[in-house]
Amino acid sequence: MKILVCVSNVPDTTTKIKLSGDMHSVDLANVQWIINPWDELALTRALELKEASEGKIEKVTVMLVGAKSAEPTMRKALAIGADDAVRVDAEPLDAYFVAGQIAGAIKDENYDLVFCGIESSDYNGSAMGSMLSEFMNIPSVSSVSKVEMDDDQIVVNREIAGGFEVVVPELPFVAIVQKGITKEPRIPSMRGIMMARKKPLKVVEASGLEALTEFVKYEPPQPKAACKMIDADNVAELVDLLHNEAKII
Amino acid sequence: MSKVLIYAENFDGKFKKANFEIVSYGAEIARQTGAEAIVLSIGNVPDEELKQLSVYGASRVLSFNDGRFDALENQAYASVIAQAVEKEGAEIVVFSNSNTSKALAPRVSVKLKAGMVFAATGLPKSIDPFMVPKKVFHGKAFADVVIKSPIKIICLSQNSFGITEDAKAVSIETFVAEIDDTVFKTRVTNVEKATGKILLNDAEIIVSGGRGMKGAENWKPLEDLADILGAATACSRPVSDEGWRPHSEHVGQTGKIVAPNLYFALGISGAIQHLAGVSSSKVIVAVNTDHEAPVFQEADYGIIGDVQKVLPQMVEAFRKFKSEN
Numbered sequence: 001m002k003i004l005v006c007v008s009n010v011p012d013t014t015t016k017i018k019l020s021g022d023m024h025s026v027d028l029a030n031v032q033w034i035i036n037p038w039d040e041l042a043l044t045r046a047l048e049l050k051e052a053s054e055g056k057i058e059k060v061t062v063m064l065v066g067a068k069s070a071e072p073t074m075r076k077a078l079a080i081g082a083d084d085a086v087r088v089d090a091e092p093l094d095a096y097f098v099a100g101q102i103a104g105a106i107k108d109e110n111y112d113l114v115f116c117g118i119e120s121s122d123y124n125g126s127a128m129g130s131m132l133s134e135f136m137n138i139p140s141v142s143s144v145s146k147v148e149m150d151d152d153q154i155v156v157n158r159e160i161a162g163g164f165e166v167v168v169p170e171l172p173f174v175a176i177v178q179k180g181i182t183k184e185p186r187i188p189s190m191r192g193i194m195m196a197r198k199k200p201l202k203v204v205e206a207s208g209l210e211a212l213t214e215f216v217k218y219e220p221p222q223p224k225a226a227c228k229m230i231d232a233d234n235v236a237e238l239v240d241l242l243h244n245e246a247k248i249i
Numbered sequence: 250m251s252k253v254l255i256y257a258e259n260f261d262g263k264f265k266k267a268n269f270e271i272v273s274y275g276a277e278i279a280r281q282t283g284a285e286a287i288v289l290s291i292g293n294v295p296d297e298e299l300k301q302l303s304v305y306g307a308s309r310v311l312s313f314n315d316g317r318f319d320a321l322e323n324q325a326y327a328s329v330i331a332q333a334v335e336k337e338g339a340e341i342v343v344f345s346n347s348n349t350s351k352a353l354a355p356r357v358s359v360k361l362k363a364g365m366v367f368a369a370t371g372l373p374k375s376i377d378p379f380m381v382p383k384k385v386f387h388g389k390a391f392a393d394v395v396i397k398s399p400i401k402i403i404c405l406s407q408n409s410f411g412i413t414e415d416a417k418a419v420s421i422e423t424f425v426a427e428i429d430d431t432v433f434k435t436r437v438t439n440v441e442k443a444t445g446k447i448l449l450n451d452a453e454i455i456v457s458g459g460r461g462m463k464g465a466e467n468w469k470p471l472e473d474l475a476d477i478l479g480a481a482t483a484c485s486r487p488v489s490d491e492g493w494r495p496h497s498e499h500v501g502q503t504g505k506i507v508a509p510n511l512y513f514a515l516g517i518s519g520a521i522q523h524l525a526g527v528s529s530s531k532v533i534v535a536v537n538t539d540h541e542a543p544v545f546q547e548a549d550y551g552i553i554g555d556v557q558k559v560l561p562q563m564v565e566a567f568r569k570f571k572s573e574n
């Protein structure tokens with residue numbers, strides 16, 4: 001069995017978002033880049049499954065569509081424990097473009113399980129994993145909060161209002177994961193970092209597919225009004241403000 | 250006439266506020282573009298419930314029902330939606346931003362080669378080019394996105410348009426789609442579900458506790474407050490790490506991303522990783538002993554005080570309000 005983990009390269013969550021002077025782009029100079037948090041959890045879970053599988057899972061590959069500048073993030077994924085990595089050499093223009101590129105790059109690879117995160121923390125597209133499953137014409141389960149291996153089957157929990165459903169998909173399938181699939185993301189060890197340098201990182205050319213959307217302009221959020229303070233002994237005022245001023249209850 | 254097709258997901262045969270919002274939104278786009286607003290529903294929904302959608306401006310409701318659709322099979326659902334769009338010749342397709350929409354809209358996008366914008370925050374700013382505003386970086390910025398394909402898909406952020414009434418005579422029509430048995434490839438083997446609970450991502454009000462709550466044993470008044478307000482409960486990461494609350498409640502960078510109308514941060518310092526998950530909330534109320542807690546920079550209303558004392562007073566005050574309103 002082989003697992004693919006799709007990872008996106010995103011600015012660290014604590015990054016202050018600066019826009020370029022003409023507002024046509026986000027100023028990404030001096031940004032600290034990280035593996036998208038949910039993808040990091042997915043990678044961790046993939047490695048846990050592999051280790052517990054007694055050899056049934058042979059390989060965990062990470063996949064990224066991005067420029068060469070994203071390679072440090074891929075090396076980090078290798079240092080965490082992925083066996084190899086594939087980068088499609090193209091700017092990730094939109095989820096449709098990314099999904100089409102990945103589907104093309106892996107069509108002869110027969111991955112049994114493909115992990116994607118529920119969303120990228122930068123452009124909040126929430127689309128790539130489901131698009132990929134459609135391009136590949138295979139099933140998908142989204143809102144996945146648990147992944148287990150049971151003999152040769154993969155069993156997942158899908159979160160629903162008030163609980164979860166246990167779902168057994170036919171392989172191959174795409175699991176779109178969120179919080180819960182594992183406790184903590186793994187941190188690369190010293191040894192992992194050394195080994196990562198020698199692990200294969202394959203670069204493939206992009207196909208001619210075109211994006212369907214284009215980000216043309218950005219705006220900062222409206223400045224927030226100062227917080228209105230309410231006396232701790234006058235909670236009724238809070239109720240009143242929420243009702244009459246904010247009109248929210 | 251061109252058409253706007255709105256996909257209305259039902260919850261055990263019923264529609265919710267989020268559906269009325271996307272119907273209102275789709276109907277407004279239809280009005281502005283001289284189009285017709287049609288709703289598609291999949292699953293077993295009574296006619297009375299389907300008729301409700303006319304209140305928000307839909308003139309036709311297509312209802313697809315098939316025994317194989319009891320569980321959510323993404324491929325099959327997406328196929329019905331894509332077939333409806335094609336049969337009707339719709340050019341604009343509207344979804345909510347629920348978890349189900351995340352599972353379906355992208356598939357419809359690939360099927361129809363239709364560009365999609367997730368977490369849209371308002372009406373299209375222009376029709377030609379078709380440009381939609383959306384949230385990026387969890388609300389730390391907004392972007393205008395142009396959809397270049399002939400068919401366009403918009404997933405609207407909850408609470409970003411509101412509900413507008415525009416009652417129309419509605420026709421309820423049975424929709425027929427060709428769905429092959431071979432696309433049913435996932436099997437639901439068990440369901441564990443407490444009734445009456447709200448999915449955190451879909452909640453309109455969330456009452457959330459942090460380390461300042463001091464321990465699992467202090468959560469009763471927080472739950473009471475949530476009950477009174479019909480809210481979901483949530484927590485900060487250390488709280489779920491400590492096991493005071495289940496992991497499914499953890500919000501933030503590594504937890505869930507939520508965008509309710511109203512978010513109560515009780516004993517939460519407001520670390521940037523926590524705020525990453527909640528900053529799209531419309532109104533934030535914070536209670537904290539420390540007037541310098543960063544949460545007050547993001548909050549709209551604040552109380553400096555001990556949650557152990559303030560929370561019971563809040564329970565009483567909101568209970569009184571609810572009994573009078």
Ligand SMILES: Cc1cc2nc3c(=O)[nH]c(=O)nc-3n(C[C@H](O)[C@H](O)[C@H](O)COP(=O)(O)OP(=O)(O)OC[C@H]3O[C@@H](n4cnc5c(N)ncnc54)[C@H](O)[C@@H]3O)c2cc1C
Nearest residue numbers: 459460461485486501502503504516517518522538555556
């Ligand atoms: C990579 C990374 C990812 C992370 N992801 C997340 C995430 O997804 N979600 C998340 O929540 N955190 C996340 N964190 C952790 C985050 O940085 C904070 O440590 C965490 O949010 C703090 O939780 P807290 O506010 O409950 O606790 P604390 O920071 O300890 O704050 C407790 C607050 O309660 C107040 N308080 C104390 N006693 C009382 C009282 N009696 N009454 C009222 N107020 C009181 C204190 O003044 C304080 O402000 C992440 C951190 C990292 C490094």
Ligand SMILES: Nc1ncnc2c1ncn2[C@@H]1O[C@H](COP(=O)(O)O)[C@@H](O)[C@H]1O
Nearest residue numbers: 006008065116117119120125126127128
């Ligand atoms: N450029 C990319 N390369 C590889 N995987 C990606 C890329 N962008 C997004 N993904 C995957 O798709 C998920 C959802 O991303 P998005 O649709 O961009 O919100 C992420 O969590 C990743 O697993």
